[in-house]
Amino acid sequence: MNLKHVGILLGKEFLHGPKNYIFVMAIVMPIVISLLFSLLLGTFFTGVPKLGIADEGSSQLVTMFKQQASISTKEYGTATELKQAVESGAVDMGIVLPDGFDSSVKQGKKIEITAYTWGESLAKNRIILGVTIANLVRELTGQEAPVDIETIILGDEISIPWSDRLLPLIVLMAIFLGGLMLPATSLIKEKEKKTFEALVLTPASVGDILAAKGLLGLILSLFMGVVILILNQAFGAQPVLLVMVLALGAIMAVELGLLLGVLLKDVTTLFAVWKTAGILLFGPAIVYMFPQIPLWIARIFPTYYLLQPIVEISQKGGAWPAIAVDVFILIGINIALIAVVMLALRRTKQFAV
């Protein structure tokens, strides 16, 4: 394999790729579907209440606000910037903490502050922000809560919000639409137009051509996977680990795409395969949608070993020990797929070129 040839071919793929219908769809479809789901489920407009703070001194309250899970806190440099943010709806409520705020409240001095509230802010957001401010000021002044509160969870763990249940399907779609369909259609079109044979006659080898097409699919697939997770605020606490899993998933998608591209003769057959064999890819996503289906069924599908680590990291806050076994199985599947692609490639060398 010649890296220079691969680079030149990849440049060509990047230049002509965006004119491919699949390329456009691979970018647009997952984003549109993701937005549609979140809009239909009403999760788009129900984020945590947002608080803006302009700290004129160096109050401990800012750090305390940032540690709260029930609100999102953003700091602003000046009171004017804060007011503009509230007016535009960037935050639900904004408060200005005067210089020496902490020492004054600790000394028991009564301080007046103005809470700038966005007119379109929901009543529940206003009350959550109001009580959070009050609670933290009490904590700052050393007031002790007059009650002990115990939280009890009712029902079984099967109750998962629909937004979480649908996420695996959208992530899979984002990874496989670009990773699988793009190299596959690109290869098949080259074969259909007989440009594949022309390319092989140049100093570029079959391996170089496949590597360039695969790399384009890999980059697009990984990029879309990251975009979808960011859009769904599901990046979790282990972003590097998550990107690594997404990359392994993208490799799997590309390998399958190259395999189909090598074996199939026309795009119509590719779409027929996508439609009929799609269940092999999206099967685990369906199992995640309906937790009543036993999880062992999902383990039969190869994409389970991609989805499970993603779900574990992004939704359950899992780390490496929780996903290690699945990731190793995923790596094993990827290595096996490379062997299958190589085998198919030998056939291509014998029969297509």
Add this chain to the structure above:
Amino acid sequence: MNRRIIGALIGKDLSLFFRNRFFALMTFLGLIFYLVFYFLMPSSVDETLKVGLYAPVMPPGFEQIWEEGLEIEVVETEEALKEAVTEGQYIAGVVFPADMMEKFMSGQKPKINLYFAADTPAEIKDAITTVIRELAYLQTGQALAIEVSEEILGPDMLGMQIPPRDRLRPLLAVLLIIFETLGLANLITEEVERGTIQALLVTPMSINHLFVAKGVTGVSLAFGQGIVFMAIAGGMSRQPLIILTALLLGGVLATGAGFLIASLGKDFMTVLAWGILVFIILAIPSVGIILPGAVTGWVKAIPSYYLIDTVYQAASFGAGWGEIWQNLLILLGFDIALVWIGIMALGRKAR
């Protein structure tokens, strides 16, 4: 300008447009899809935190400290409360112990149980816990070291929030219009590709006739769909004249963009590639409505901002001519510029 020639050209264009199965299907199905999507979206805004309370002994004056945004319903038994929380009737269930007041009196801390359904997000659990803790502070009369006065910025929509689907209604109409740029661009590209445009230019028809006909076709398709959508979705109830004017100017904007894409495109695929790019750029200002505060001032450089903002302000807040005339004027300016650039680029290609 010969009206008969233009009429004939429009008739031909419309017939060609609907002969392309993709765009014909997208036009009808798109409209239906947008309407179905609109009616499926939440039609109301739940502004309150609905909490169930089981209190064998109700603390005196407790009802007085409930605030707007917090709806507390008293339940007869703890079992009924747990059932209601599991069924999603309440976001949380609060259980006060029977000896709560005695414990307060003796300086002890009573234990309050908070029930949540398994799928309640962590931030809601934290929020409710904070609310209940603050109610306890108020109940025990502990003074707060600060005095907070509230200043509302912008129209106060408390109790009359715009439901998600109505918030998105103007946006859907505008996106429907913008999407029409693709159809018009493809229509022109097909003519160039097949060479029929050159054939037409050797007839008594001038290039001006051609652009007027294409322009009328483009505006009619875009404007027509926008009106149909807004009318069915009930978006014409406030400031209909302003909305009609804005949608008409939006139709012209889509036509100008369509001319420009057609001048760049060589075939269906290139039209689609350029069209999606233009569509995404023109749709960016909508992010400001979906996620308020997410976009900054630079978004005003995109022409569709003035269309989206006008329709949103008029349909959602009933903004009048006095408030949005500047938007319409800027939009008109962009329309003229875009149509002129589009005609110039396309004219060069046609010749």
